[in-house]
């Protein structure tokens with residue numbers, strides 16, 4: 541095996557059943573990686589989970605998936621124990637890649653005619669907890685368990701909303717700004733251990749999460765109009781970027797926000 545091979549290494553993808561996480565799981569499996577996937581799906585969306593698992597296995601990879609709330613501390617500990625055993629059994633010392641791609645937040649406005657229509661503290665806290673702070677808690681627990689090491693790379697997913705306003709996106713905007721800040725902080729604190737931490741800012745992408753945003757049709761139309769490539773970003777655009785940068789020879793990018801959007805942001 542070449543020292544630049546990722547064959548047989550493991551990735552953990554938080555949000556592996558759909559959108560960017562699902563596409564990245566498949567792209568990494570095609571590069572020879574095995575995938576731990578965390579997702580939150582009900583019966584109705586389980587077929588898409590199975591489709592991702594089938595693709596990973598068809599590429600020759602192992603798939604170990606956990607249907608759980610990624611911000612539940614107890615479940616996180618149990619999943620990490622299972623991952624530790626699986627890594628030991630496959631002779632891999634630690635995870636090569638962690639991707640945080642969770643979409644789970646309130647889309648309530650801050651100000652509304654009726655108090656119950658406006659965001660409440662529980663909504664705000666849940667959104668920030670899942671979409672931003674869980675990156676820190678997963679990383680802490682994985683580092684404590686010895687499951688991240690020299691060369692491991694961590695990816696978080698941000699959007700233009702981290703620095704622009706979109707109706708209904710107030711809590712998610714705050715989560716994105718926090719997520720970028722957490723990414724920088726982790727890059728600094730994990731740098732001495734040789735762990736790389738970066739964030740991808742994807743362009744507007746047609747996923748189930750986007751379709752929850754009020755006025756998403758206008759957001760899609762505006763993105764196609766202003767994007768110099770005249771199309772939306774695809775989950776595969778992000779997946780191929782992460783798969784290319786999984787190469788062990790790429791080892792000096794950390795603390796960055798990388799735009800994978802066909803220059804959409806700079807046209808805004």
Ligand SMILES: NC(=O)c1ccc[n+]([C@@H]2O[C@H](COP(=O)([O-])OP(=O)(O)OC[C@H]3O[C@@H](n4cnc5c(N)ncnc54)[C@H](O)[C@@H]3O)[C@@H](O)[C@H]2O)c1
Pocket residue numbers: 554555556557558559560561578579580581608609610611640641642643644670671697698699700741742743744745746747748749750
């Ligand atoms: N779609 C876009 O236009 C866009 C653009 C830039 C950034 N992003 C960001 O990319 C990330 C992924 O979004 P997506 O568009 O791929 O969404 P998606 O809805 O396609 O996928 C979300 C994934 O997160 C999982 N999930 C949600 N809540 C969870 C929880 N509490 N515990 C465990 N799993 C949970 C789902 O099961 C699913 O696998 C999000 O952080 C989103 O804000 C999206």
